[in-house]
Amino acid sequence: HDRAPLTNTSSSIPKLGFGVYQLYGKSCQKAVLDALEAGYRHIDSAQLYRNEADVGAAIQQSPIQRQDIFITTKIRQSAGSFEKSYQSCMESIEKVSGKDGYVDLLLIHIPGTGRESREELWGVLEKLYAEGRAKAIGVSNYRPQHIEEMKEYAKVWPPHVNQIELHPWCQQREIVQYCEDKNIVLAAYSPLSCGDHLNDPTLGAIADKYNKSPAQILIRFALQKNWVPLPKSGNTDRIKQNANVFDFALDQGDMKTLDGLDRGRAGALFPANVK
Ligand code: A2P
Secondary structure, X not given: OOEEEOOOOOOEEXXXXXXXXXXXHHHHHHHHHHHHHHOOOEEEOOHHHOOHHHHHHHHHHOOOOHHHOEEEEEEOOOOXXXXXXXXXXXXXXXXXXXXXXXXXXXXXXXXXXXXXXXXXXXXXXXXXXXXXOEOOEEEEOOOHHHHHHXXXXXOOOOOOEEEEEOEXXXXXXXXXXXXXXXXOEXXXXXXXXXXXXXXXXXXXXXXXXXXXXXXXXXXXXXXXXXXXXXXXXXXXXXXXXXXXXXXXXXXXXXXXXXXXXXXXXXXXXXXXXXX
């Protein structure tokens, strides 16, 4: 799969990723192995998903070399102090990548409960970045105000990635515009709208036109928006299907039609986060 540069770093991110939220144990391991076999080279985990060790185990079992796989994980919240949060991140890194391992991308999962914890966590991520244990660092579910606030304390700014919910019905245009202006890569979680809109008739008509599934159209839409989609599936056939999106392109008219489906709604984790 193609890769996109991560501004100000020496690394790049595969444009399609595999999401593992709600996959656990052996079925998580199997899904990751299926994904690697289907050609994905980018796996998106998080402390919150409670499957970092399963992702790590699958990568160990896979014939694909660690350096050819891009692994993301996310720290959920402060563990109580800078030192404890640093330790918590190190545990996550070692779960997904073994002792002395590294992650390709480490994110703060949500803006959470106030500036103090955001500042502490960003300091931890900067330290891990300086130490080479995270090849890139970023945020998730951040709004422009949170990223602007970072200027007051960040040594590394802008964050390399902001991961938010993105699909035609949830386009978060203000955040997207802000991140594009700052060269912050946008990773798209729930690119299939969690399956909620796969029966949408407008989407269905476009899928028929290209002889592709609705899910493939949504992944293609994200790619053509320069978002990094992270579709999830626990099913081998759908895992393969979702990676089979590099042999066609949506025309401008269809992109515009899908654009028109936006409901102007904020992402899944809003507004609970806003503090
Ligand atoms: P399953 O795991 O049974 O494949 P999102 O990535 O937006 O969060 O959406 C994930 C949901 O979409 C899951 O319920 C997943 O179910 C379903 N899904 C994933 N790929 C496809 C596909 N190609 N066709 C239909 N449903 C899909």
